């Protein structure tokens with residue numbers, strides 16, 4: 001086996017922690033850095049700040065085998081490394097523009113600490129032309145030789161470790177043959193196709209990938225609303241459309257839409273960049289609008305159903321699922337939050353359950369939290385499915401029906417068969433079917 005590389009990963013959030021840990025598992029010596037002392041102290045004791053399947057095991061294994069370390073010291077980690085990965089947050093400002101202050105500060109610190117040839121690899125998702133700017137900052141402060149590269153991540157929360165180890169492609173944007181060779185060698189064990197690009201194109205590949213995926217979801221959700229009006233079935237439509245190899249079957253699942261930190265933020269950033277460059281951003285603005293339309297449509301469906309019974313006031317609504325998608329504890333920009341707030345504003349009483357996301361949800365949403373899905377359903381006037389966790393797909397529907405005040409289900413993720421629900425005696429509403 002080739003000798004592993006010495007790597008510093010700056011920023012230990014979802015991306016940094018997964019990237020650093022997986023790189024250690026490939027045989028490199030990795031130091032994961034974060035300015036949050038509590039987080040780093042925890043990680044040193046294998047206390048993982050996020051829920052991400054498989055990550056804990058890898059952190060334990062690689063810490064034990066001394067390939068993975070944690071630190072709050074950027075300068076020290078830089079000095080000990082040949083490759084420095086930038087994985088700090090690039091949050092949006094109010095106007096959609098990306099806030100680059102963290103990544104710029106970190107770059108300055110790396111440059112000042114540099115004690116030999118370094119490759120600075122930008123992994124954070126940033127607007128096109130950011131790496132060019134960072135290179136300028138590096139030049140201003142660095143005394144040693146260096147190269148820059150852009151190496152976007154395509155990790156999905158809930159399967160980030162798997163995605164890292166099994167990528168569709170690896171994009172390496174760099175003007176330096178030496179930097180390209182180093183990175184290509186580092187990724188060799190993954191046996192994946194590598195695309196060598198210029199740095200600006202690499203930045204745009206990441207933004208456009210997310211924007212096009214979001215566009216697929218909004219397109220299918222718009223047509224789901226049309227299906228309801230025209231008595232067609234969105235699952236059948238998606239299947240037929242997805243069989244065209246040019247379109248493909250993925251990301252055509254209708255439901256209450258996308259959430260999470262990536263799609264909404266990256267779409268806003270792309271809209272901002274298009275406008276800044278004097279181009280029409282309307283296409284992606286519509287994608288964003290439809291993502292809200294579908295949530296509102298779902299909430300409206302619920303309140304219209306309750307109009308027959310004097311409105312939602314005082315009605316008990318059970319919620320199954322808070323996370324923006326299954327297998328994560330992340331509730332950032334989750335459709336569930338909007339929908340719950342709408343129901344609360346109509347004075348409905350909410351009882352909620354999620355297998356992993358309740359701790360995060362408690363910080364932002366006041367409502368009754370239940371220990372399990374059956375107690376969330378008990379005595380409810382209606383039950384809502386907002387995240388497609390496997391345990392909801394597998395639940396005992398007969399038991400649920402028996403414990404509810406009324407057998408009424410609104411399924412925002414289309415997880416049940418309509419006929420079966422009817423036969424079980426449920427009044428069942430879903431999306432586009």
Ligand code: UDX
Nearest residue numbers: 153154155156157251252253257258259260262324325
């Ligand atoms: C996304 C990208 O997939 C990943 O490549 C990038 O690095 C980060 O952003 P993530 O946000 O973790 O990853 O989750 P993803 O699985 O892509 O789902 C995003 C949202 O779209 C979820 O809310 C999900 O419920 C929704 N979705 C997805 C649909 O509504 N329908 C679909 O068909 C697929």
